[in-house]
Amino acid sequence: MNNFLIVGAGFSGSVIAEQLAKNPNNQITILEERNHIGGNCYTERDSKTNIMLHVYGPHIFNTDNIEVWNYIQQFTELKPYTNRVKSVYKDNIYSLPINLHTINQFFGKTLNPEEAKEFIAGLGDQSINDPQNFEEQALRFIGNDLYKAFFYGYTKKQWGCEPKELPASILKRLPVRFNYNDNYYSTSFQGIPINGFTEIFEKMLNSPNIKVKLNTKFIPTDYQISTYDHVFYTGPLDAFFNFKYGRLSYRTVYFEKNYAKGDYQGNAVINYADESIPYTRIHEHKHFTPWEIHDETIYFKEYSKETEITDTPYYPKRLKEDLKKLELYQTEVQKLNNITFLGRLATYRYMDMHHVIAEALDIVKNFTI
Numbered sequence: 001m002n003n004f005l006i007v008g009a010g011f012s013g014s015v016i017a018e019q020l021a022k023n024p025n026n027q028i029t030i031l032e033e034r035n036h037i038g039g040n041c042y043t044e045r046d047s048k049t050n051i052m053l054h055v056y057g058p059h060i061f062n063t064d065n066i067e068v069w070n071y072i073q074q075f076t077e078l079k080p081y082t083n084r085v086k087s088v089y090k091d092n093i094y095s096l097p098i099n100l101h102t103i104n105q106f107f108g109k110t111l112n113p114e115e116a117k118e119f120i121a122g123l124g125d126q127s128i129n130d131p132q133n134f135e136e137q138a139l140r141f142i143g144n145d146l147y148k149a150f151f152y153g154y155t156k157k158q159w160g161c162e163p164k165e166l167p168a169s170i171l172k173r174l175p176v177r178f179n180y181n182d183n184y185y186s187t188s189f190q191g192i193p194i195n196g197f198t199e200i201f202e203k204m205l206n207s208p209n210i211k212v213k214l215n216t217k218f219i220p221t222d223y224q225i226s227t228y229d230h231v232f233y234t235g236p237l238d239a240f241f242n243f244k245y246g247r248l249s250y251r252t253v254y255f256e257k258n259y260a261k262g263d264y265q266g267n268a269v270i271n272y273a274d275e276s277i278p279y280t281r282i283h284e285h286k287h288f289t290p291w292e293i294h295d296e297t298i299y300f301k302e303y304s305k306e307t308e309i310t311d312t313p314y315y316p317k318r319l320k321e322d323l324k325k326l327e328l329y330q331t332e333v334q335k336l337n338n339i340t341f342l343g344r345l346a347t348y349r350y351m352d353m354h355h356v357i358a359e360a361l362d363i364v365k366n367f368t369i
C-alpha cells in the first residue's frame with residue numbers, strides 16, 4: 001500500500017487524488033481546512049431561489065488544451081457558454097474586451113478593422129520599446145485614453161496599487177480586437193458545468209481509496225512528511241514555512257449579496273471602470289445558467305481588498321518585494337524531499353483553472369505507476 005497526503009481539495013489536490021486513486025494500491029488522504037471541497041471553484045444552489053451560485057466569484061471554464069477539456073468532461077456535462085462582459089465608464093456602457101465596437105463607440109467613429117488598427121497604433125506610445133509593467137504595456141499598445149478609461153481605475157481598485165507596480169503579464173491576459181468579437185476569452189473551448197462546479201469535485205473524489213477530511217487545517221509540524229510515500233501541498237507557500245520570510249501579498253475579494261425580481265442587469269458580468277465607484281464589478285449568477293428559468297435574481301457587488309491572515313487569498317500580487325520573498329521560500333522548497341508544491345497558492349502564480357488542471361495532470365504522471 002502506498003500512502004499519499006494531499007493538502008487542499010481544490011483543482012490541484014483533486015486532480016492528483018483522482019489520478020492516484022486509479023491505482024488500488026494507493027491510499028489517499030486529503031486535508032481541507034474549509035467545510036467543503038472545490039476550493040474557490042465551489043458552487044451551491046441558493047436556498048431561497050435555487051439559483052446556482054459561484055460562491056467565491058464567477059468561474060467560466062475555458063481552455064485551449066484539448067486534453068484538459070476532455071478530462072473535465074468525464075465529471076460533468078459542460079454547457080456551451082460565451083462570456084460577454086460589459087464595462088461602465090462615465091455613464092456609458094461599453095463592450096469588453098476592447099474590440100471594434102468599443103473603439104468606435106469610445107471615439108465616436110465608424111472605423112473598419114484596418115483603419116482601427118492604424119488609429120490605435122497611432123495612439124500607442126512608440127517610445128516604450130519593451131514594456132516593463134502593466135501601465136507601460138497599456139500605454140504602448142492602446143494609448144492613454146483607453147488605458148485611463150478601462151484599465152487604470154479598475155486595476156487600482158482590484159489590485160490596490162498603481163498599475164505601474166504590476167507586471168505587464170496581467171494586462172496581456174486581455175486581447176484587443178479589431179473586429180466585433182466580444183467573447184471575453186480567446187480560448188477555443190468554453191463552458192459551464194450543467195450542475196455547477198462542486199459536482200465535478202464530488203465525482204473526482206468519489207473513490208474508496210480517497211479519504212477527505214474537511215475542517216482540518218494542515219500544520220506542517222503536526223505531520224511527519226517522511227512517513228508518507230509522497231505529500232502534495234496546495235496551500236499558501238508562506239504559511240507552510242510559518243511566514244518566516246514574511247507574507248506574500250494577495251488581493252482578496254468580498255461580495256455584497258442582493259436579491260431582486262426579474263433581471264437586474266441583463267448580463268452575467270458588468271465591470272465598473274470608474275475609480276469613484278467602490279466596487280469593481282457586479283455579477284448576476286442566473287445568467288451563468290441561461291438554460292435554467294428563474295423569476296427572481298441574485299446579484300453580487302464585488303469589492304477588493306488586501307488579504308488579512310484570516311481572508312481567502314485570491315490574486316497573487318507578485319510585487320517586487322514579493323518576488324524577493326518568493327525566491328527565499330523557493331530555496332526552502334528545494335531543500336525538502338518527498339513533497340511537491342503545486343497550484344496557485346503553493347507556487348504563488350496567477351493561474352486559471354485549466355492551467356492548474358494541466359499542471360496537476362503532468363505532475364501526477366510521475367506517481368501513478
Ligand code: UDP
Nearest residue numbers: 087150151152154155158170171173174271
Ligand atoms: N482589467 C481592467 N479592467 C477590466 C477588466 C480587467 O483593468 O474591465 C485588468 C485588471 O487589472 C485585471 C486584469 O485586467 O486584473 C486581467 O483581467 P481578467 O478578467 O483576466 O482577471 P480575472 O478574471 O482573473 O479577474
